Amino acid sequence: MDNSFLHIKKIMLIDDEPDLLKLVSKILTDEGFKNIIIATSVKEGIYVIKNEKPDLIILDVMLxxxxxxxxxxxxxxxxxxxxxxxxxxxxxxDKLAGLGLGADDYIAKPFMPKELLLRIYAVLRRCYKEEGTLLLKLGNCTIDFSRAEVIRDDEVIPLTAKEYTLLETLSRNEGKIVTVDAICEALWGDNPFGYENSLNAHVRRIREKIEAEPSKPVSLITIKGLGYKLNTRE
Incomplete structure:
Protein backbone atom coordinates (compact mmCIF):
# COMPACT_ATOMS: atom_id res chain seq x y z
CA MET A 1 0.00 0.00 0.00
CA ASP A 2 1.38 3.42 -0.99
CA ASN A 3 1.83 5.57 2.11
CA SER A 4 4.05 8.19 0.50
CA PHE A 5 1.39 10.92 0.50
CA LEU A 6 1.28 10.66 4.31
CA HIS A 7 5.00 11.39 4.73
CA ILE A 8 4.39 15.14 4.43
CA LYS A 9 2.25 15.08 7.57
CA LYS A 10 3.67 16.84 10.63
CA ILE A 11 4.24 14.38 13.48
CA MET A 12 4.68 15.70 17.03
CA LEU A 13 6.33 13.72 19.85
CA ILE A 14 5.61 14.70 23.47
CA ASP A 15 7.90 12.82 25.86
CA ASP A 16 10.67 13.65 28.34
CA GLU A 17 12.87 10.61 27.62
CA PRO A 18 15.74 11.69 25.31
CA ASP A 19 16.55 8.12 24.23
CA LEU A 20 12.95 7.38 23.30
CA LEU A 21 12.60 10.67 21.41
CA LYS A 22 15.77 9.84 19.48
CA LEU A 23 14.55 6.30 18.73
CA VAL A 24 11.06 7.30 17.55
CA SER A 25 12.44 10.21 15.52
CA LYS A 26 14.86 7.83 13.76
CA ILE A 27 12.10 5.30 13.07
CA LEU A 28 9.98 8.03 11.50
CA THR A 29 12.74 9.67 9.47
CA ASP A 30 13.99 6.30 8.20
CA GLU A 31 10.43 5.57 7.09
CA GLY A 32 10.28 8.81 5.10
CA PHE A 33 8.43 11.23 7.40
CA LYS A 34 9.85 14.66 6.73
CA ASN A 35 8.42 16.91 9.45
CA ILE A 36 8.89 15.85 13.08
CA ILE A 37 8.53 18.24 16.02
CA ILE A 38 9.22 17.59 19.71
CA ALA A 39 8.03 18.81 23.11
CA THR A 40 9.19 17.50 26.48
CA SER A 41 6.55 18.84 28.89
CA VAL A 42 2.86 19.67 29.20
CA LYS A 43 3.51 23.42 29.05
CA GLU A 44 5.77 23.18 26.01
CA GLY A 45 3.39 20.71 24.37
CA ILE A 46 0.41 23.07 24.52
CA TYR A 47 2.47 25.96 23.16
CA VAL A 48 3.91 23.92 20.27
CA ILE A 49 0.55 22.37 19.33
CA LYS A 50 -1.13 25.77 19.11
CA ASN A 51 1.70 27.27 17.06
CA GLU A 52 2.85 24.37 14.87
CA LYS A 53 -0.55 22.67 14.33
CA PRO A 54 0.71 19.07 13.97
CA ASP A 55 -1.22 16.46 11.97
CA LEU A 56 -0.61 13.69 14.55
CA ILE A 57 0.57 13.69 18.17
CA ILE A 58 2.36 10.80 19.89
CA LEU A 59 1.93 11.48 23.60
CA ASP A 60 3.46 9.95 26.74
CA VAL A 61 1.29 9.62 29.87
CA MET A 62 4.04 10.52 32.36
CA LEU A 63 5.49 14.00 31.87
CA ASP A 94 -5.30 3.61 31.72
CA LYS A 95 -5.92 2.49 28.15
CA LEU A 96 -9.66 3.05 28.48
CA ALA A 97 -9.04 6.43 30.14
CA GLY A 98 -6.88 7.57 27.23
CA LEU A 99 -9.33 6.36 24.59
CA GLY A 100 -12.24 7.82 26.51
CA LEU A 101 -10.59 11.25 26.41
CA GLY A 102 -10.51 11.09 22.62
CA ALA A 103 -7.19 9.43 21.84
CA ASP A 104 -7.08 7.51 18.56
CA ASP A 105 -4.80 4.67 19.70
CA TYR A 106 -2.69 3.47 22.63
CA ILE A 107 0.70 1.73 22.36
CA ALA A 108 2.55 0.26 25.34
CA LYS A 109 6.32 0.35 25.78
CA PRO A 110 8.36 -1.57 24.82
CA PHE A 111 7.11 -1.67 21.24
CA MET A 112 8.28 -2.98 17.91
CA PRO A 113 9.12 -0.27 15.33
CA LYS A 114 6.90 -2.00 12.77
CA GLU A 115 3.95 -1.95 15.17
CA LEU A 116 4.44 1.75 15.82
CA LEU A 117 4.55 2.54 12.10
CA LEU A 118 1.51 0.41 11.30
CA ARG A 119 -0.52 2.15 13.98
CA ILE A 120 0.64 5.58 12.82
CA TYR A 121 -0.33 4.79 9.24
CA ALA A 122 -3.70 3.42 10.35
CA VAL A 123 -4.55 6.60 12.26
CA LEU A 124 -3.31 8.90 9.50
CA ARG A 125 -5.27 6.99 6.86
CA ARG A 126 -8.44 7.21 8.95
CA CYS A 127 -8.02 10.95 9.36
CA TYR A 128 -6.52 12.15 6.06
CA LYS A 129 -7.16 11.27 2.45
CA GLU A 130 -4.78 11.47 -0.47
CA GLU A 131 -4.98 14.81 -2.23
CA GLY A 132 -6.73 14.94 -5.54
CA THR A 133 -10.15 13.85 -4.29
CA LEU A 134 -13.01 15.42 -6.26
CA LEU A 135 -15.22 18.04 -4.70
CA LEU A 136 -18.44 16.71 -3.19
CA LYS A 137 -21.56 18.76 -3.87
CA LEU A 138 -24.27 18.75 -1.22
CA GLY A 139 -27.59 20.57 -1.18
CA ASN A 140 -26.31 23.63 0.66
CA CYS A 141 -22.55 23.52 0.18
CA THR A 142 -19.49 21.86 -1.36
CA ILE A 143 -16.93 19.77 0.52
CA ASP A 144 -13.32 20.03 -0.62
CA PHE A 145 -11.65 16.91 0.76
CA SER A 146 -8.23 17.96 -0.51
CA ARG A 147 -8.34 20.97 1.80
CA ALA A 148 -10.65 19.60 4.55
CA GLU A 149 -13.01 22.53 4.03
CA VAL A 150 -16.69 23.23 3.54
CA ILE A 151 -17.52 25.96 1.01
CA ARG A 152 -20.91 27.41 1.86
CA ASP A 153 -22.11 30.50 0.03
CA ASP A 154 -18.95 32.65 0.12
CA GLU A 155 -17.71 31.22 3.43
CA VAL A 156 -14.92 28.65 3.87
CA ILE A 157 -15.38 26.50 6.99
CA PRO A 158 -12.57 24.15 8.13
CA LEU A 159 -13.30 20.55 9.08
CA THR A 160 -11.69 18.83 12.04
CA ALA A 161 -9.94 15.48 11.48
CA LYS A 162 -12.90 13.53 12.88
CA GLU A 163 -15.45 15.52 10.85
CA TYR A 164 -13.37 14.93 7.73
CA THR A 165 -13.21 11.18 8.34
CA LEU A 166 -16.92 10.92 9.09
CA LEU A 167 -17.90 12.76 5.91
CA GLU A 168 -15.35 10.82 3.84
CA THR A 169 -16.73 7.52 5.18
CA LEU A 170 -20.29 8.51 4.30
CA SER A 171 -19.28 9.85 0.87
CA ARG A 172 -17.73 6.48 -0.05
CA ASN A 173 -21.18 4.99 0.58
CA GLU A 174 -23.17 7.76 -1.09
CA GLY A 175 -26.91 7.30 -0.63
CA LYS A 176 -26.42 4.13 1.42
CA ILE A 177 -26.89 3.62 5.14
CA VAL A 178 -23.65 3.38 7.12
CA THR A 179 -24.16 1.84 10.55
CA VAL A 180 -23.16 3.55 13.79
CA ASP A 181 -20.67 0.74 14.47
CA ALA A 182 -19.03 1.14 11.05
CA ILE A 183 -18.71 4.90 11.47
CA CYS A 184 -17.28 4.56 15.00
CA GLU A 185 -14.75 2.04 13.72
CA ALA A 186 -13.68 4.44 10.97
CA LEU A 187 -13.26 7.23 13.54
CA TRP A 188 -11.78 5.38 16.50
CA GLY A 189 -10.38 2.09 15.24
CA ASP A 190 -10.92 -1.55 16.03
CA ASN A 191 -12.68 -1.09 19.38
CA PRO A 192 -15.41 1.50 18.72
CA PHE A 193 -17.64 0.52 21.67
CA GLY A 194 -18.82 3.44 23.80
CA TYR A 195 -18.34 6.25 21.29
CA GLU A 196 -22.00 6.80 20.34
CA ASN A 197 -22.31 10.04 22.31
CA SER A 198 -19.11 11.39 20.77
CA LEU A 199 -20.41 10.45 17.31
CA ASN A 200 -23.66 12.31 17.95
CA ALA A 201 -21.67 15.41 18.91
CA HIS A 202 -19.59 15.23 15.71
CA VAL A 203 -22.74 14.79 13.59
CA ARG A 204 -24.31 17.81 15.26
CA ARG A 205 -21.26 19.99 14.56
CA ILE A 206 -21.07 18.81 10.94
CA ARG A 207 -24.73 19.70 10.40
CA GLU A 208 -24.03 23.20 11.70
CA LYS A 209 -21.44 23.51 8.94
CA ILE A 210 -23.24 21.88 5.99
CA GLU A 211 -26.98 22.27 6.55
CA ALA A 212 -29.11 25.35 5.89
CA GLU A 213 -31.25 24.27 8.85
CA PRO A 214 -29.22 21.96 11.12
CA SER A 215 -32.36 20.91 13.02
CA LYS A 216 -33.95 19.80 9.72
CA PRO A 217 -31.04 18.10 7.88
CA VAL A 218 -31.37 17.24 4.20
CA SER A 219 -27.79 16.13 3.50
CA LEU A 220 -26.62 14.21 6.58
CA ILE A 221 -29.60 12.03 7.43
CA THR A 222 -30.19 9.93 10.55
CA ILE A 223 -31.65 6.48 9.91
CA LYS A 224 -33.21 5.69 13.26
CA GLY A 225 -31.87 2.55 14.89
CA LEU A 226 -29.31 1.96 12.12
CA GLY A 227 -26.94 4.82 11.36
CA TYR A 228 -26.55 7.66 8.87
CA LYS A 229 -26.45 8.33 5.17
CA LEU A 230 -25.30 11.22 3.00
CA ASN A 231 -27.61 12.61 0.35
CA THR A 232 -25.74 14.32 -2.49
CA ARG A 233 -26.66 15.88 -5.78
CA GLU A 234 -24.84 16.34 -9.05
Whole structure:
Protein backbone atom coordinates (compact mmCIF):
# COMPACT_ATOMS: atom_id res chain seq x y z
CA MET A 1 0.00 0.00 0.00
CA ASP A 2 1.38 3.42 -0.99
CA ASN A 3 1.83 5.57 2.11
CA SER A 4 4.05 8.19 0.50
CA PHE A 5 1.39 10.92 0.50
CA LEU A 6 1.28 10.66 4.31
CA HIS A 7 5.00 11.39 4.73
CA ILE A 8 4.39 15.14 4.43
CA LYS A 9 2.25 15.08 7.57
CA LYS A 10 3.67 16.84 10.63
CA ILE A 11 4.24 14.38 13.48
CA MET A 12 4.68 15.70 17.03
CA LEU A 13 6.33 13.72 19.85
CA ILE A 14 5.61 14.70 23.47
CA ASP A 15 7.90 12.82 25.86
CA ASP A 16 10.67 13.65 28.34
CA GLU A 17 12.87 10.61 27.62
CA PRO A 18 15.74 11.69 25.31
CA ASP A 19 16.55 8.12 24.23
CA LEU A 20 12.95 7.38 23.30
CA LEU A 21 12.60 10.67 21.41
CA LYS A 22 15.77 9.84 19.48
CA LEU A 23 14.55 6.30 18.73
CA VAL A 24 11.06 7.30 17.55
CA SER A 25 12.44 10.21 15.52
CA LYS A 26 14.86 7.83 13.76
CA ILE A 27 12.10 5.30 13.07
CA LEU A 28 9.98 8.03 11.50
CA THR A 29 12.74 9.67 9.47
CA ASP A 30 13.99 6.30 8.20
CA GLU A 31 10.43 5.57 7.09
CA GLY A 32 10.28 8.81 5.10
CA PHE A 33 8.43 11.23 7.40
CA LYS A 34 9.85 14.66 6.73
CA ASN A 35 8.42 16.91 9.45
CA ILE A 36 8.89 15.85 13.08
CA ILE A 37 8.53 18.24 16.02
CA ILE A 38 9.22 17.59 19.71
CA ALA A 39 8.03 18.81 23.11
CA THR A 40 9.19 17.50 26.48
CA SER A 41 6.55 18.84 28.89
CA VAL A 42 2.86 19.67 29.20
CA LYS A 43 3.51 23.42 29.05
CA GLU A 44 5.77 23.18 26.01
CA GLY A 45 3.39 20.71 24.37
CA ILE A 46 0.41 23.07 24.52
CA TYR A 47 2.47 25.96 23.16
CA VAL A 48 3.91 23.92 20.27
CA ILE A 49 0.55 22.37 19.33
CA LYS A 50 -1.13 25.77 19.11
CA ASN A 51 1.70 27.27 17.06
CA GLU A 52 2.85 24.37 14.87
CA LYS A 53 -0.55 22.67 14.33
CA PRO A 54 0.71 19.07 13.97
CA ASP A 55 -1.22 16.46 11.97
CA LEU A 56 -0.61 13.69 14.55
CA ILE A 57 0.57 13.69 18.17
CA ILE A 58 2.36 10.80 19.89
CA LEU A 59 1.93 11.48 23.60
CA ASP A 60 3.46 9.95 26.74
CA VAL A 61 1.29 9.62 29.87
CA MET A 62 4.04 10.52 32.36
CA LEU A 63 5.49 14.00 31.87
CA UNK A 64 7.70 16.07 34.23
CA UNK A 65 5.15 18.84 34.85
CA UNK A 66 1.87 16.94 34.66
CA UNK A 67 -0.22 14.05 33.44
CA UNK A 68 -0.64 13.12 29.79
CA UNK A 69 -4.33 12.48 30.41
CA UNK A 70 -4.81 16.05 31.62
CA UNK A 71 -2.86 17.29 28.60
CA UNK A 72 -5.16 15.21 26.39
CA UNK A 73 -8.18 16.99 27.89
CA UNK A 74 -6.53 20.34 27.19
CA UNK A 75 -5.72 19.31 23.61
CA UNK A 76 -9.33 18.30 22.96
CA UNK A 77 -10.52 21.68 24.23
CA UNK A 78 -9.11 23.38 21.12
CA UNK A 79 -8.28 20.77 18.46
CA UNK A 80 -9.34 17.37 17.10
CA UNK A 81 -5.82 16.46 15.95
CA UNK A 82 -5.30 12.65 16.11
CA UNK A 83 -3.42 11.46 19.22
CA UNK A 84 -1.66 8.17 19.95
CA UNK A 85 -0.65 7.45 23.56
CA UNK A 86 2.80 5.86 23.80
CA UNK A 87 3.53 4.81 27.37
CA UNK A 88 4.84 2.20 29.78
CA UNK A 89 1.46 2.13 31.51
CA UNK A 90 -0.34 -0.84 29.97
CA UNK A 91 -3.15 -1.26 32.48
CA UNK A 92 -6.60 -1.63 30.95
CA UNK A 93 -7.97 1.25 33.04
CA ASP A 94 -5.30 3.61 31.72
CA LYS A 95 -5.92 2.49 28.15
CA LEU A 96 -9.66 3.05 28.48
CA ALA A 97 -9.04 6.43 30.14
CA GLY A 98 -6.88 7.57 27.23
CA LEU A 99 -9.33 6.36 24.59
CA GLY A 100 -12.24 7.82 26.51
CA LEU A 101 -10.59 11.25 26.41
CA GLY A 102 -10.51 11.09 22.62
CA ALA A 103 -7.19 9.43 21.84
CA ASP A 104 -7.08 7.51 18.56
CA ASP A 105 -4.80 4.67 19.70
CA TYR A 106 -2.69 3.47 22.63
CA ILE A 107 0.70 1.73 22.36
CA ALA A 108 2.55 0.26 25.34
CA LYS A 109 6.32 0.35 25.78
CA PRO A 110 8.36 -1.57 24.82
CA PHE A 111 7.11 -1.67 21.24
CA MET A 112 8.28 -2.98 17.91
CA PRO A 113 9.12 -0.27 15.33
CA LYS A 114 6.90 -2.00 12.77
CA GLU A 115 3.95 -1.95 15.17
CA LEU A 116 4.44 1.75 15.82
CA LEU A 117 4.55 2.54 12.10
CA LEU A 118 1.51 0.41 11.30
CA ARG A 119 -0.52 2.15 13.98
CA ILE A 120 0.64 5.58 12.82
CA TYR A 121 -0.33 4.79 9.24
CA ALA A 122 -3.70 3.42 10.35
CA VAL A 123 -4.55 6.60 12.26
CA LEU A 124 -3.31 8.90 9.50
CA ARG A 125 -5.27 6.99 6.86
CA ARG A 126 -8.44 7.21 8.95
CA CYS A 127 -8.02 10.95 9.36
CA TYR A 128 -6.52 12.15 6.06
CA LYS A 129 -7.16 11.27 2.45
CA GLU A 130 -4.78 11.47 -0.47
CA GLU A 131 -4.98 14.81 -2.23
CA GLY A 132 -6.73 14.94 -5.54
CA THR A 133 -10.15 13.85 -4.29
CA LEU A 134 -13.01 15.42 -6.26
CA LEU A 135 -15.22 18.04 -4.70
CA LEU A 136 -18.44 16.71 -3.19
CA LYS A 137 -21.56 18.76 -3.87
CA LEU A 138 -24.27 18.75 -1.22
CA GLY A 139 -27.59 20.57 -1.18
CA ASN A 140 -26.31 23.63 0.66
CA CYS A 141 -22.55 23.52 0.18
CA THR A 142 -19.49 21.86 -1.36
CA ILE A 143 -16.93 19.77 0.52
CA ASP A 144 -13.32 20.03 -0.62
CA PHE A 145 -11.65 16.91 0.76
CA SER A 146 -8.23 17.96 -0.51
CA ARG A 147 -8.34 20.97 1.80
CA ALA A 148 -10.65 19.60 4.55
CA GLU A 149 -13.01 22.53 4.03
CA VAL A 150 -16.69 23.23 3.54
CA ILE A 151 -17.52 25.96 1.01
CA ARG A 152 -20.91 27.41 1.86
CA ASP A 153 -22.11 30.50 0.03
CA ASP A 154 -18.95 32.65 0.12
CA GLU A 155 -17.71 31.22 3.43
CA VAL A 156 -14.92 28.65 3.87
CA ILE A 157 -15.38 26.50 6.99
CA PRO A 158 -12.57 24.15 8.13
CA LEU A 159 -13.30 20.55 9.08
CA THR A 160 -11.69 18.83 12.04
CA ALA A 161 -9.94 15.48 11.48
CA LYS A 162 -12.90 13.53 12.88
CA GLU A 163 -15.45 15.52 10.85
CA TYR A 164 -13.37 14.93 7.73
CA THR A 165 -13.21 11.18 8.34
CA LEU A 166 -16.92 10.92 9.09
CA LEU A 167 -17.90 12.76 5.91
CA GLU A 168 -15.35 10.82 3.84
CA THR A 169 -16.73 7.52 5.18
CA LEU A 170 -20.29 8.51 4.30
CA SER A 171 -19.28 9.85 0.87
CA ARG A 172 -17.73 6.48 -0.05
CA ASN A 173 -21.18 4.99 0.58
CA GLU A 174 -23.17 7.76 -1.09
CA GLY A 175 -26.91 7.30 -0.63
CA LYS A 176 -26.42 4.13 1.42
CA ILE A 177 -26.89 3.62 5.14
CA VAL A 178 -23.65 3.38 7.12
CA THR A 179 -24.16 1.84 10.55
CA VAL A 180 -23.16 3.55 13.79
CA ASP A 181 -20.67 0.74 14.47
CA ALA A 182 -19.03 1.14 11.05
CA ILE A 183 -18.71 4.90 11.47
CA CYS A 184 -17.28 4.56 15.00
CA GLU A 185 -14.75 2.04 13.72
CA ALA A 186 -13.68 4.44 10.97
CA LEU A 187 -13.26 7.23 13.54
CA TRP A 188 -11.78 5.38 16.50
CA GLY A 189 -10.38 2.09 15.24
CA ASP A 190 -10.92 -1.55 16.03
CA ASN A 191 -12.68 -1.09 19.38
CA PRO A 192 -15.41 1.50 18.72
CA PHE A 193 -17.64 0.52 21.67
CA GLY A 194 -18.82 3.44 23.80
CA TYR A 195 -18.34 6.25 21.29
CA GLU A 196 -22.00 6.80 20.34
CA ASN A 197 -22.31 10.04 22.31
CA SER A 198 -19.11 11.39 20.77
CA LEU A 199 -20.41 10.45 17.31
CA ASN A 200 -23.66 12.31 17.95
CA ALA A 201 -21.67 15.41 18.91
CA HIS A 202 -19.59 15.23 15.71
CA VAL A 203 -22.74 14.79 13.59
CA ARG A 204 -24.31 17.81 15.26
CA ARG A 205 -21.26 19.99 14.56
CA ILE A 206 -21.07 18.81 10.94
CA ARG A 207 -24.73 19.70 10.40
CA GLU A 208 -24.03 23.20 11.70
CA LYS A 209 -21.44 23.51 8.94
CA ILE A 210 -23.24 21.88 5.99
CA GLU A 211 -26.98 22.27 6.55
CA ALA A 212 -29.11 25.35 5.89
CA GLU A 213 -31.25 24.27 8.85
CA PRO A 214 -29.22 21.96 11.12
CA SER A 215 -32.36 20.91 13.02
CA LYS A 216 -33.95 19.80 9.72
CA PRO A 217 -31.04 18.10 7.88
CA VAL A 218 -31.37 17.24 4.20
CA SER A 219 -27.79 16.13 3.50
CA LEU A 220 -26.62 14.21 6.58
CA ILE A 221 -29.60 12.03 7.43
CA THR A 222 -30.19 9.93 10.55
CA ILE A 223 -31.65 6.48 9.91
CA LYS A 224 -33.21 5.69 13.26
CA GLY A 225 -31.87 2.55 14.89
CA LEU A 226 -29.31 1.96 12.12
CA GLY A 227 -26.94 4.82 11.36
CA TYR A 228 -26.55 7.66 8.87
CA LYS A 229 -26.45 8.33 5.17
CA LEU A 230 -25.30 11.22 3.00
CA ASN A 231 -27.61 12.61 0.35
CA THR A 232 -25.74 14.32 -2.49
CA ARG A 233 -26.66 15.88 -5.78
CA GLU A 234 -24.84 16.34 -9.05
Missing amino acids: PDGDGFLLMEEIRSFTEVPVIFLTAKDETA
